[in-house]
Amino acid sequence: QVQLVESGGGLVQAGGSLRLSCAASGRTFSTNPMGWFRQAPGKEREFVALISESTYYTYYADSVKGRFTISRDNAKNTVYLQMNSLQPEDTAVYYCAVADSTVRLRVGSPDYWGQGTQVTVSS
Numbered sequence: 001q002v003q004l005v006e007s008g009g010g011l012v013q014a015g016g017s018l019r020l021s022c023a024a025s026g027r028t029f030s031t032n033p034m035g036w037f038r039q040a041p042g043k044e045r046e047f048v049a050l051i052s053e054s055t056y057y058t059y060y061a062d063s064v065k066g067r068f069t070i071s072r073d074n075a076k077n078t079v080y081l082q083m084n085s086l087q088p089e090d091t092a093v094y095y096c097a098v099a100d101s102t103v104r105l106r107v108g109s110p111d112y113w114g115q116g117t118q119v120t121v122s123s
Contacts, residue, residue, distance in 0.1 A: 002026035002112050004096050009117030012086055016121070020081040022096030022114055029098050030054075030074040035105040036081045038092035038119075045095070049081060050105045059106065064090075086121045093118050 008020040020036070035050035049060045049070040058070055069082040079096055094117050097110035104110060 004114035006117040
């Protein structure tokens with residue numbers, strides 16, 4: 001059974017940093033792109049970032065470009081999201097996801113979702 005488990009969320013002041021982790025189990029995803037999404041209260045889930053399986057191509061939403069960095073450790077079957085210069089508008093539940101293509105990740109149609117981790121940024 002595939003599981004994606006996020007961790008690293010919490011409460012941080014504006015301008016601070018957090019590092020999210022998403023550990024996958026049940027199968028190896030070294031040949032799959034992985035990504036992060038977020039959902040703020042009252043809003044739809046939105047794409048944040050993705051990383052390809054082997055070439056380490058990365059793609060970011062404009063709202064986080066230059067502040068967030070996605071990375072992965074295939075040996076640990078884990079994807080990370082380093083979030084710097086956090087702002088109150090970054091407050092959301094953050095979800096990791098895995099798909100069989102970057103296109104499917106980009107359009108929000110992955111094969112697997114994590115359960116989410118809360119990130120709250122105070123002003």
